[in-house]
Structure formats: structure tokens, C-alpha cells
Amino acid sequence: MTDLLRPRAMGRSPRRVEGPAKVTGTAPYASDQPVHDPVHAWLVQAEVARGVVTSVDTGRALAEEGVLTVLTPDNAPRLASTEDAELAALQSHDVDFRGQVLAVVVARTPETARHAASLVRVVVEQRPHDVRLSGDRADLYAPEQVNGGFETDTAEGDLAAGLAQAAHVVDRTYTTAWYNNNPLEPHATTAVWSDENLLLYDSTQGVHTTREAVAETFGLSPERVHVISPHVGGGFGAKGTAHVHAILAAMAARALPDVPVKLALTRQQMYSLVGYRTPTIQRVRLGGSADGRLTALAVDAIGQTSRFKEFAEQTAVPARTMYAAPHRRTTHRLAALDVPVPAWMRAPGECPGMFGPEVAMDELAIACGLDPVEFRVRNEPEVEPESGKPFSSRNLVACLREGARRFGWSHRDPTPGARQESGWRVGTGVAASTYPVNRSPGSEANIRFTAPGRYRVEIGAADIGTGTWTSLAQIAADALGVDHGDVELRIGDTRLPKASVAGGSSGITSWGSTVVAAARAFREKFGDRPDDGDETCVAMPESSASDDYAMHAFGAQFAEVRVHVDTGEVRVPRLLGVFAVGRVVNPRLARSQLVGGMTMGLSMALHEHSLLDERFGHVVNHDLAEYHIATNSDVPDVEAHWIEEHDPHTNPMGTKGIGEIGIVGTAAAIVNAAHHATGIRVRDLPLTLDHFVR
Amino acid sequence: MIPFDYRRAADVEGAVAEAARTGAAFLAGGTNLVDRMKLGVSAPEVLVDINRLPLDGVEELPGGGLRVGATVRNSDLAAHPVVRRDYPLLSRALLSGASGQLRTLATTGGNLLQRTRCLYFQDTSTPCNKREPGSGCSAIDGHNRQHAILGASEHCVAVHPSDMAVAMAALDATVLVHGPGGPRTVPLTDLHRLPGDEPHRDTVLSAADLITAVDLPPLPRGTRSLYRKVRDRASYAFALVSVALVLHVDDDVVRDVRIALGGVAHKPWRARRAEGVLRGRPVSADVFLEAAEAELADARPLSGNAFKVPLARNVIVSALRDLAWEER
Structure with a gap:
């Protein structure tokens, strides 16, 4: 058990400290950082999904006035490491996916660079490509492990026997679509290379993560790479690992010593270069006894990876935590395709992986004649089903009960298609949410006292719109026992002590634990009356809590859905979530995270769908006009609440991550509500009107 | 960005003459044309800016009805009191299109002449008969959820994206055009073409024809x-x-x-x-x-x-x- 901090600043809702700078346009994003006389890079991308570059003619591009250099597979310098195949920019003549970068043009203006890029002639000998994901492919394979380091397959008991003894069985296949991360700020890097030192202004979820990747790729010692990223206009996982544009910007900068090189991706380029969420195919089998207890539970998940680099979404992993069932199994299989490499997108694993199972739970509840809230409560496990560990805290039932109360669930007539109001069929649905408490190793924090009363807290953490600038300072204030205003936080720079990535909702747990440890060490060393200049730097302490406890956040989401009788249009007039996420550091910012996650879940349920054209091998609706994300009109009423939860095991603040759980379960709640409204069960996202128009 | 010349038209005749001479494209709000230029879908060598021509008025016609100038902004037209009173469907159509920011710039003439948002038309890395005659239609066997169910051809299945034009078609509007041969009128329902075997031609206008206004006839009482x-x-x-x-x-x-x-x-x-x-x-x-x-x-x-x-x-x-x- 950790020694929990007494909350004074925590639990309050100071506004974002960087808010005024952002709304007045003075917060420097990666491409806005003032640099002297920059030049601009533009990418040339492959227009086939597989092949070999046989020639690159840069003559016309180089002849344009203002063009400084064109890097191609023929002339690009060799990188020190190509271990991460995604970052092996221009190192080979092979084309592994459509959209792969085949050349980069650097010119004095972005307009010139863009025009010159169109003049580069790349001849590619095309090879047959294969980009079709399906459940019946003969070459599906089991990866060694899945994202997060989880086991690929698990099994317990005898699934066949568990299904055979069930009074009711659901055996269905559910699919989620290909989704692309669309942070408002496109990825951008400004690179300056001077005297074997590389400076990068990057839009990243982790300055040190980017530094490690870039340093390794170029064979530099990490101290020679300086990454600065004070503000990030959203990431959703797409900025959690370094992508190829950062390498290309650095490579161009190396070719033009002392000259700042700016490289900003277009929205279209993001659809092939910065990761995306794999489509999934989930066969879910649930067996239920006559009294509504699960006898068997199986999730067999199929996803895709690129052929040149593996990414294995952990789609079936949340099923290992959610419900009690004596006989169970989970599996993951992958199709290796000629596609860009998938990566993290808000709640990888949990987000797609709670869709199939939570819809199946609704289907089985109906088969058992039970209310879906009650059915979930009945299958609540006493310990984490697959690990056997006790939960550090688990309040799913409280979330379901509180959500039902707030939503007005008790008045619900369970009959599907029973309610109609002015031309709209109306229904309500529920689904559960979960997300693990992740703790990333490797952070350090420095605290320095400046008389008469300022504490400078330094850690290379990231604020990707989550509110770190504000909430981490609140934690520091409580750890030091001073006012929030007396803390001067510094983040987003590799000159600061090392910090782990803002990913897996692990930021506050990891950085917060580190800052608390630093504050305690500071007080131990210097007491309550430090001298000017006193400082101490400590690393995040070890924690064995995860050896002894299963640590997860939980939640319940309730949706009201309307489906138009004539047109089949689907609207979600009301979405309500109740979460159990440990202590909430800053309610204002927490609500923003949870509402944002739910909104993104609604968007996934109703709209989002990257359309892969199998003939060409790329996503063809690659912009914000055609890749639909929910608009304000689509989200009239999204409410997020939380219950008081005291968890002494997660970390000294008693927090759990909140950045991702909001998107988990939303799509299932909406699909379940649409079934309640219409009697039509949709198992393939998105929930467009063609499922309903008759 | 492909280099292009930019000229500002002083009057309608001058704009038309410039277009006839150079093959220039008319630039009004630019909300579609500039997008297409960025995407490489359109590459005019000359842009003739018509924003300062006196085509931004809405006037009531002597025999009833309304004349809407070609550069009247979509947002202004939607909010015009006479439009709201006499042609509420036009207001509704305008307000259901695009976004507030786009409507503030987009013009009446430009709205009529906006081009399809077919995914393949907008993606120069794929074949498209409308963009590159004879290259083939990628939509027929591709992603065609948004596409045509009526009047399409084996060469093109694209749809016209406008909302405003649909309302004007139901209003029996007339389009006023000024071309190299002088002014003429075209019924709105005859302005746009079906694709046939020339899908690159969206309308019956030639490149140097400039839309100057749209006339809306009065609706009978009780309609x-x-x-x-x-x-x-x-x-x-x-x-x-x-x-x-x-x-x-x-x-x-x-x-x-x-x-x-x-x-x-x-x-x-x-x-x-x-x-x-x-x-x-x-x-x-x-x-x-x-x-x-x-x-x-x-x-x-x-x-x-x-x-x-x-x-x-x-x-x-x-x-x-x-x-x-x-x-x-």
C-alpha cells in the first residue's frame, strides 16, 4: 500500500495554465516555433502498394529555383539503425505500402517544395499487392505477443463443455472498422542539425521517446538530440512513437547544416504515415445458465499488421478482466498485409475489444430474459478472472447502479421497437468500460527551490491537450505541501529529466509518482525551510503493487438512440457515463477527458470509417470532409460523472488513468440502444442509416 | 503549388474576354476551386478574380421574383429577408450545406459550379474519367456509397454536391450567363449535364461563360x-x-x-x-x-x-x- 497524499490542490479545478496562450494563438506548436530563416520539406509518396523503385529522376525538381536538395533512396545517407522498419526512411528501393515516402524535396518555401515534389519522377516496378483482411484467410498467424506485452492466447477450463452446458448461447462475429487518428494538429517537425547536434521541435507525446528513436536511428548518443514539445494539438496515440517524418526532417537537416528544416504533414499524408487503428473481426461466444450466469466466454480476435513491421492489437485482452466464467479462452490472429503499419489509437485493445463482447453481453442478457445492467452485475467476478489476483479496487457495479439511477433506466420497457416519438424510434442501451492502470518506468523529476517561495518542478512530460501543465503542478503542490501557484512546472523538453510517454493513460500515474517521490526526497533532505537553490532529482520508485493486485478503472455508459422511421438516420440525443477512476486530480480537466473519450466513441459508433480501396491499397476518404468525425450537432448531450473511489494501491495520488476509458464501451452502448429502438441488431460498425432504412 | 497568374477583373466583359483568351478560371469564393488546386485536381494557368464585379446584389424583379447576383455569398442569401419569406426552402438548402465558415465565402455562381466530391475525382493517384478523360471510372467498382442511382453512365457515376442547386431546380430558376457572344439565359435544370460519355463536362457552359445571376420566379400564392x-x-x-x-x-x-x-x-x-x-x-x-x-x-x-x-x-x-x- 502506498502512502496516499493528502489532497489540497488535488480535487480542485484550476483552469488550464496554458489556456490563454492557446486561445490567443501564442502557444508555440511544433511548426510555429520561431526559427531563423527556415526551409521547407515536402514528401513524394508511393502510388502503388507494393513494388520496387527502379529509377528516380530529380532533374526537373532540382532545376526549380529555390530547391535546395532532393533526397531519394539513391542518395539518402545510410542510417545507423534500420531495426524499426517504419523509420528506415529512404534506405531501400522496396515499396511496402501505398503512401510510403520515396523522396523528400527541400526548398526555400513550402510552395516551391510542394511544386518541385510533383516534378520528381519515380518509376516503380509494380508487384501484386494484398491488402484484404478477412477471417477466412489461410495465412492468419499468431503473433508472439500482443501490444502491451500480453500473451497471445489464453485458455481455462473446457470451452466446449462450458458452451454445451449453457441454457443460452451467443455465437456471433462483430467487426470494427479501420480508423485513423485525426488530432487537430497534423504531425510536424522542425529540425536543425549543427555540429553533430540535432534539435527537433516536434509534435510528440513524449520528447524522450522521440529522442531515443531518432538517436538510435542516426547512431547519435541521446545527449546530442534535443527535442522540444511544449504543446501538442492532440495525439490519440499517433504521436506516441516516432514516425518517419521526424527522421526525414532530421535527414534533410543533416544535409543542410545549421539550416532549420520544417516538415509538416498534410491531413492526407497522415492517413498513411502516422499509424491507425486496425480493423478487427471478433468472434465472441458466450454461454449463459438459465439464471443468467456465464458458463463460458471466448473472444477470438483477428486484426491486421503491415508485412514490414508487426503491430498486434490486443483486442481480446479486456475480456480477460471483465466477467467471471469458469470456461474461457481468448486468441489473437493477424493477417500480414501490404498496408501501412497500424499503431496506437486511443485505448488500443480495449476500445475495439470491448465492442464485440459488450454487444454480445446485451444479446445474451436478452436471451436470458434479464435486464442488461442486472446481467452484468450477476457476472461480476470476485477476483480478476484470468490472473486470479484481487482487484486493487473494482467499482463496475457501483458505476452501473449510479449510471442507471442518473439515466432513468428503471423506467425502461425492455421490449425492442416499442417506443416511437414524432417519427423516431427510441431506445436505450448500456455497456461497460474498462481500462488498465498502467505505470511506465523510466521517469525522473527534479525539484529546485528559489527563495522566497517558488518550487521549480522539472520533468520531460507531455501535455497533449490532457492538462498536464495544470494537473501535474497540482500534484506537486500537494506533495510539497505548498500552494498550486507556488509551483513552476517545466515539461516538454529533453533538457529536463527523463519522462515516459503520454500513452496508455499512464502519464499522471508515472510522472505523478515520480514528482511525489522527488518532493518527499526534497523535504527529507532540506526540510520545510530550504535554502535558495536547493534541489534534488529522483527516479520513479519501484512498485510491486501490480504483482499483488489487478488494477483497472471501470465505467458504465448509457446511450439513448433515435432511429428515423423513414430515413434510418441514427442520432444519439443523450450519452451518460459513470466512471470509477480512483482520485480525480482536476475535475474540470477530467471531465474534459471523459467527455472527449465518449464523444470519440460516439463518432466511432456512428461515423468513422477509413475506406480502404483494395485495388489501390490506400484509404481513399483521406480528409476531414469525407472521413466523418462527429460534429457538434451530433453530440448534443454527453455527460460524464464519477463515483468516489479510494484506491491505496495504484500510486501515491490514488489515481487511475482517465485519458482512454471514455472511448471504451461507447460504441457497444449505442449499438445496444439502436437494437432496443428498432429490434435490428447491428454487429458491424459504423452504425450508418443503411442498416435501418427499409 | 503549381505556378499560376492572378488577375482581377474590372468588368464582366473584361473577365469573359480574359477567360476566352487565356483559358482562365474564374475565382469567386474559392472554397472549391482552391481546394482542387491544392489537391492537383485543377491546374488553371490563370485565375480571374471576379469578387469585385458588381454581381453581389439581390434585387426584387418588377414582375415578382428575385434576381440573385453571382457573387452573393451563400450566408447572405440564406439570411436575406425576402428569401426567408418567399423562398424558405432555398434558405434551408443553403444552411444545410457546408459549414458557417465556408458559406460566408462561397458564392451563388460558385455553388452551382462546384464539382463532385467523388473520392476518386479528388485523388489524382487514381483513374477518373471526369478528371482525366479516358482513364476509367474508379468509383463504379470502388467506394460508391455517395454516388448516383439515376442518370449515370458507364463512364461516370458521380453526383453533384450542391444543396442550393436542388432548391433552385425545384424553383424553376433561370441562370443568367455572359459569354464571349454576349448575355443569354439557361434554365437551371438545363445547366448541369448527365455524364454520358463526356463526364468531364459538368455543365453546358463553355470555359469563358460567366454566370452573372440567377433569377427566381415568384411562387404562386398558397404554395x-x-x-x-x-x-x-x-x-x-x-x-x-x-x-x-x-x-x-x-x-x-x-x-x-x-x-x-x-x-x-x-x-x-x-x-x-x-x-x-x-x-x-x-x-x-x-x-x-x-x-x-x-x-x-x-x-x-x-x-x-x-x-x-x-x-x-x-x-x-x-x-x-x-x-x-x-x-x-
């Missing part, structure tokens, strides 16, 4: 109208199907009816067959259904848009039902 748009999200999406309906019912008999559909064809689709079924018939659910089905009898859905046929039918029927039995 009701509506514009209804069905789309994949509640805002900022092109129509899957939209309907503009102008209806005059007297004594429970349809005296006059004009129906135009959006999202179903290469042009705003005037549903003349349905109108023929309805005219002179008593209002009833059966007649409405018969009319809608008559219009859609020749619908040829594609792999991804079969739902548009029942959707269009339901939208036509419900629009008729709602207007015919609306409380006065």
Missing part, C-alpha cells in the same frame, strides 16, 4: 415548400439524398408540384415523372408512393448505394405527406 436533406452526420456532410419540394394543393387535389432530388445524380434531378403522376390527383399516401416509385423505376444502384433507392422513395413520400397535410 408550400420544403427542403429536406438526409446525410451521414447531423452537419457538415454531403447529401445521401435530399429533396426540394414545391407543392400547391387545393381542395385536396395536387394543382402544382415540383420535386427536385439531390445526391442521386450528376445534376440536381428534377423528378418530372413523379410530378406527372401527382398533378391533378387527390392527395393520398398511395398516390405519393406511386409517384415516388415511378420516379425511381429506372434507378440503377451501385454496389455500395442500394439503400438510396428506398431512402429516396421514403424521403419523397414523407416530404409530400408532410406538406400536403401540414397545418395551415
